[in-house]
Amino acid sequence: MIFLLSADCPDARAAWLRMELNRANYAYYVLDQPEIPDSEYDRLFKELKQIEADYPGLITLNSPTQRVGGEVAEGFSPVVHDVPMLSLNHGFKDSDVEAFDKRISDTLRNSNVEYACELKFDGLAVSLRYEDGRFVQASTRGQGTTGEDITANVKTIRSLPLMLSGDAVPKIIDVRGEVLMFRLDFDKLNKRQREAGQRGFANPRNAAAGSLRQLDSRITAQRPLSFFAYGIGLFDGVPIPDTHSALLDWYASMGLPVNQERAVVRGAAGLLAFLRSVGTRRSALPYDIDGVVYKVNRHDEQARLGFMSRAPRFALAHKFPAEEALTRLLAIEVQVGRTGAITPVARFEPVFVGGATLTNATLHNADEVRRKNILIGDTVIVRRAGDVIPEVVSAIKECRPADAYHFTMPTHCPICRSKIERLPDEAIARCTGGLICSAQRKQALWHFAQRRALDISGLGKKIIDQLVDQKLIHTPAHLFNLVSTTVVQLDRFSNKSAQNLIDSLKRARYTTLSRFIYALGIRHVGESISRDLAQHFGSLDALMSASEEALLEVKKVGPVVMEAIRYFFSEPRNRVVIQQLRAAGVQWPEGPPLPRKPAGSLIGITVVLTGTLPTISRKTAKERLEAAGAKVAKTVSKKTNYVVAGVNAGSKLIQAERLGIDIVDEKEMHRLLENE
Ligand code: IVH
Numbered sequence: 001m002i003f004l005l006s007a008d009c010p011d012a013r014a015a016w017l018r019m020e021l022n023r024a025n026y027a028y029y030v031l032d033q034p035e036i037p038d039s040e041y042d043r044l045f046k047e048l049k050q051i052e053a054d055y056p057g058l059i060t061l062n063s064p065t066q067r068v069g070g071e072v073a074e075g076f077s078p079v080v081h082d083v084p085m086l087s088l089n090h091g092f093k094d095s096d097v098e099a100f101d102k103r104i105s106d107t108l109r110n111s112n113v114e115y116a117c118e119l120k121f122d123g124l125a126v127s128l129r130y131e132d133g134r135f136v137q138a139s140t141r142g143q144g145t146t147g148e149d150i151t152a153n154v155k156t157i158r159s160l161p162l163m164l165s166g167d168a169v170p171k172i173i174d175v176r177g178e179v180l181m182f183r184l185d186f187d188k189l190n191k192r193q194r195e196a197g198q199r200g201f202a203n204p205r206n207a208a209a210g211s212l213r214q215l216d217s218r219i220t221a222q223r224p225l226s227f228f229a230y231g232i233g234l235f236d237g238v239p240i241p242d243t244h245s246a247l248l249d250w251y252a253s254m255g256l257p258v259n260q261e262r263a264v265v266r267g268a269a270g271l272l273a274f275l276r277s278v279g280t281r282r283s284a285l286p287y288d289i290d291g292v293v294y295k296v297n298r299h300d301e302q303a304r305l306g307f308m309s310r311a312p313r314f315a316l317a318h319k320f321p322a323e324e325a326l327t328r329l330l331a332i333e334v335q336v337g338r339t340g341a342i343t344p345v346a347r348f349e350p351v352f353v354g355g356a357t358l359t360n361a362t363l364h365n366a367d368e369v370r371r372k373n374i375l376i377g378d379t380v381i382v383r384r385a386g387d388v389i390p391e392v393v394s395a396i397k398e399c400r401p402a403d404a405y406h407f408t409m410p411t412h413c414p415i416c417r418s419k420i421e422r423l424p425d426e427a428i429a430r431c432t433g434g435l436i437c438s439a440q441r442k443q444a445l446w447h448f449a450q451r452r453a454l455d456i457s458g459l460g461k462k463i464i465d466q467l468v469d470q471k472l473i474h475t476p477a478h479l480f481n482l483v484s485t486t487v488v489q490l491d492r493f494s495n496k497s498a499q500n501l502i503d504s505l506k507r508a509r510y511t512t513l514s515r516f517i518y519a520l521g522i523r524h525v526g527e528s529i530s531r532d533l534a535q536h537f538g539s540l541d542a543l544m545s546a547s548e549e550a551l552l553e554v555k556k557v558g559p560v561v562m563e564a565i566r567y568f569f570s571e572p573r574n575r576v577v578i579q580q581l582r583a584a585g586v587q588w589p590e591g592p593p594l595p596r597k598p599a600g601s602l603i604g605i606t607v608v609l610t611g612t613l614p615t616i617s618r619k620t621a622k623e624r625l626e627a628a629g630a631k632v633a634k635t636v637s638k639k640t641n642y643v644v645a646g647v648n649a650g651s652k653l654i655q656a657e658r659l660g661i662d663i664v665d666e667k668e669m670h671r672l673l674e675n676e
Helices: 010-030 038-054 094-108 183-195 204-212 217-221 244-253 267-284 299-305 366-372 438-449 461-469 495-508 513-519 527-537 540-544 548-552 559-570 572-583 618-627 651-659 666-675
Strands: 078-080 114-121 124-131 134-140 146-148 172-180 226-236 263-266 289-296 315-319 323-336 341-353 356-362 379-384 391-395 429-431 606-610 631-633 642-645 662-664
Touching (some): 094 289, 094 299, 114 226, 114 267, 124 204, 172 204, 263 267, 289 299, 323 438, 341 366, 341 379, 356 379, 356 391, 366 391, 438 461, 513 527, 527 540, 540 572, 548 559, 559 572, 606 618, 606 651, 642 651, 642 666, 662 666
Parallel strands (some): 642 662
Antiparallel strands (some): 078 146, 124 172, 323 379, 379 391
């Protein structure tokens, strides 16, 4: 009957080819047991491509040909996670693990809790949505509640099934896990990059991150990415297994890649034994890990333990100690920050540590250099762990050469020669040059152009350096007078990229008040305070003329922030720059200030209480919340703002998780009552 599957019946042949190729992919990428030779795979693949070219109606979502990447995207659209992607609490020492186990056994009143142990992969967390078994969307974690849509890129990961197998596939499931790059794949990729005259990546994590952030998924398709599933978000349609370990087994049965370096253990002793056993095998693993993760195995017990604001109480990431290496301190130079802060920076002989080659590390301030007793010429220990900034730990006194010498803070700014001052009660010395200082100007401009500020794409650090060094611009307002004929004369610019920059400047003119406030770079005023200020005052003029008392009414503004804001707007040159920016057409919608809430009120907030609270009764909690103006509801719905969860919280907690509602404990509830 072979002829039935040939050209006379292209749909059946295509279905067969899809099945064979998907099976070969699974055997190769997930089971690591290749079933057919590469040449055979290529032949079948080519044949399927041909059928799909002749009959485009036969292309299906799960066709392996759909993994090669397609259209170039303009950007990544936001994806709101139905269930937020949380982070993990961290521990470093054995005693952290013992305390974790004690807290859990006390809360659960179970002295022999069962845990699922797994590896902490050093990659990027993603959420994959499958609907009726089909892969439909992938998103990054972002800040936890909203990520970015990276579907086209994730689809290129060969080990990921585009279709879940088995009979009982859920209607909807968000599979959570980590995208990473194996070390061998990373080495090959870097070799290829360098041969093509491109820069290599510092480590597999950066390579994975860079690959997922490609706007052209055809490039991602050439990057050897892998995936391991370790969690769940929203689900619907089938009951999920009772335990985490069974959940992962179920995933594996549906064809999802699950890492096999995992174990179910009991008590702190079991957790530590897992850590030690992984520790001995760490360097032999084919991918980087930065620790292990312990999770309470039973899902009902997980629900009873609940969440803190950003991390579940039922899990702990046990991180390996940061890697350390020895090198020689060549110099201590100073760097000038955006607000003039002078930071000593250690320059040392290049050294490979924690997955990257380091040549410098900040020493924070002069006191720190003195406290650590580090001399120029010393042999020093430097430390770096994954995402942590590198640091100089200490000097090896025994190796100190006779000509080693102390660092002295310069009296004048190395960039603009203005005086460096250190106020008696401050740890930081500052250049007094303000915007006369080109280093401060450069950083102010960079801050202004950042994605989270005015979002001027195409205006990187190197370009700002040139614009300032060639005296083309002095203030952010001058950016808007740039013309493409000027820009094209700078290094790294073509006609097209110059025009792109001018276009993005045009777009950047239309912004929001909170972005604009943040972009100004007022000391201590970050994104979240900028948002509060914009909401509170509604217009820039109202903010600029706000009295001390009016500023202090804003939620996160205390005396220090208030002073900084007042000082910034009292400086005539800052007012001039703002004036110039407005004249250049920078604009944002303004509105009336928010109506002020009466002090001490939770009016408009709906809270649901569930479980037994540790120190007060449900009744007292309800009275206190109602006295503050909150509505205390019996059931969790989309309108609920907070769920206060105690011990033995049940279905309401699960419902809250599914709806992505903030879950707080009693302590956090007291804080809410105090703050509002
Ligand atoms: S579970 C609710 N399991 O660690 C807990 N995370 O600090 C959600 N990670 O962003 C995470 N390996 O990128 C979990 N086996 C593992 C993990 C893991 C690595 C990462 C993940 C997450 C971060 C949390």
